[in-house]
Amino acid sequence: MNQHTPITIPSHLLPGDGRFGSGPSRVEPLFVNDLAESGSGFLGTSHRKAGVRNVVRSIQDGISALYELPDGYEVMLGVGGATAFWDAAAFGLVANRAAHFVCGEFSEKFAAVTSGAPHLDDPVIISAPYGSAPDPRDVMDVDVACYIHNETSTGVKAPFGRNGDALVLVDGTSGAGAIPFDVSTIDAYYFSPQKAFGSDGGLWLSMMSPAAIERIETIATSKRWIPPFLSLSVALDNSRKNQTYNTPALGTLFLLERQISSGLANGGLDVLAQRSLDSSQHLYDWAGSRPFTTPFVSSPPLRSPTVVTIDLDESVPARDVIGVLEANGIVDIGGYRKLGRNQLRIATFPNIPTSDVEALTACIDFAVEAL
Numbered sequence: 001m002n003q004h005t006p007i008t009i010p011s012h013l014l015p016g017d018g019r020f021g022s023g024p025s026r027v028e029p030l031f032v033n034d035l036a037e038s039g040s041g042f043l044g045t046s047h048r049k050a051g052v053r054n055v056v057r058s059i060q061d062g063i064s065a066l067y068e069l070p071d072g073y074e075v076m077l078g079v080g081g082a083t084a085f086w087d088a089a090a091f092g093l094v095a096n097r098a099a100h101f102v103c104g105e106f107s108e109k110f111a112a113v114t115s116g117a118p119h120l121d122d123p124v125i126i127s128a129p130y131g132s133a134p135d136p137r138d139v140m141d142v143d144v145a146c147y148i149h150n151e152t153s154t155g156v157k158a159p160f161g162r163n164g165d166a167l168v169l170v171d172g173t174s175g176a177g178a179i180p181f182d183v184s185t186i187d188a189y190y191f192s193p194q195k196a197f198g199s200d201g202g203l204w205l206s207m208m209s210p211a212a213i214e215r216i217e218t219i220a221t222s223k224r225w226i227p228p229f230l231s232l233s234v235a236l237d238n239s240r241k242n243q244t245y246n247t248p249a250l251g252t253l254f255l256l257e258r259q260i261s262s263g264l265a266n267g268g269l270d271v272l273a274q275r276s277l278d279s280s281q282h283l284y285d286w287a288g289s290r291p292f293t294t295p296f297v298s299s300p301p302l303r304s305p306t307v308v309t310i311d312l313d314e315s316v317p318a319r320d321v322i323g324v325l326e327a328n329g330i331v332d333i334g335g336y337r338k339l340g341r342n343q344l345r346i347a348t349f350p351n352i353p354t355s356d357v358e359a360l361t362a363c364i365d366f367a368v369e370a371l
């Protein structure tokens with residue numbers, strides 16, 4: 001791109017909101033207004049008192065309702081995001097050995113945690129090349145099977161399934177609140193709320209089956225040393241009181257509560273999921289119809305409805321396209337940095353209306369033409 005002649009995209013082509021990042025992702029401005037309007041009634045009050053605890057309870061009840069959780073399942077939460085949950089799971093859910101189904105940065109990071117844990121046997125790691133996903137299969141002698149629902153780094157929606165008696169742990173960070181699944185197939189479905197759930201960071205939440213809760217309680221009474229901050233049994237006690245072990249970000253709780261209650265009021269998970277399906281379909285169709293684009297994920301069933309990765313032809317450097325868009329207020333559509341491809345990665349989470357995604361492709365077309 002010639003630095004001296006900035007390309008201006010005509011305003012009628014621009015999306016209503018320029019945020020298309022995969023996380024932190026677009027937060028609904030109305031909810032931010034609600035937070036501002038809560039004035040002295042929420043931020044700056046104790047997380048041990050009713051005002052905040054009622055918000056936590058509403059989040060827990062809302063997730064239960066959104067996913068129609070069976071009896072005995074509980075919604076737990078703690079501070080530190082999905083990354084902290086990996087550490088907590090290595091202490092509190094893996095008895096001896098885990099299996100990891102790995103297909104990108106995030107699933108790899110969890111595998112690295114149990115690989116390094118001195119109190120665990122080496123995990124079994126089943127990996128697939130980036131852009132695809134391993135098929136679920138039974139692995140012998142493991143007590144936990146770790147899957148990812150949606151690999152945010154590559155835009156792959158991965159399958160998961162039961163593995164004998166092993167607990168099934170699924171990272172739902174970029175799928176939660178956007179991709180329905182059969183809850184009876186999981187024991188722990190955990191996520192950070194700043195991606196598909198369009199809130200802010202710093203928290204982890206997890207839907208836990210009775211078997212997962214039993215495992216947490218069994219390990220907690222064993223001799224294993226568990227740092228209190230990473231103790232799932234401590235988190236369980238606090239979650240049952242609509243609290244966290246240490247201080248959470250209250251703004252995150254507020255935004256998540258608004259996101260969940262508005263999702264429920266507007267038709268629930270199926271409606272949220274449909275918006276992502278429509279937006280992602282538009283992008284895959286668009287990428288299939290332009291000479292300079294190819295969907296990175298070649299197998300259609302593995303293509304994510306919430307994070308769309310599109311390779312660009314060498315003649316169209318992603319850096320230049322991204323530069324034009326950024327100069328026009330459209331942000332965070334670069335590919336995952338460690339993938340290092342000539343690629344765009346576009347979030348199609350439910351908070352992003354399909355009309356904005358349509359505007360985005362019009363803007364990309366305009367930028368490519370102008371370059």
Ligand SMILES: *Cc1c(COP(=O)(O)O)cnc(C)c1O
Pocket residue numbers: 023080081082083084106148150151152153171172173174192195201202
């Ligand atoms: C972003 C992400 C994480 C890490 O979330 P943090 O809140 O940064 O800990 C884990 N898993 C997936 C799938 C993610 O997209």
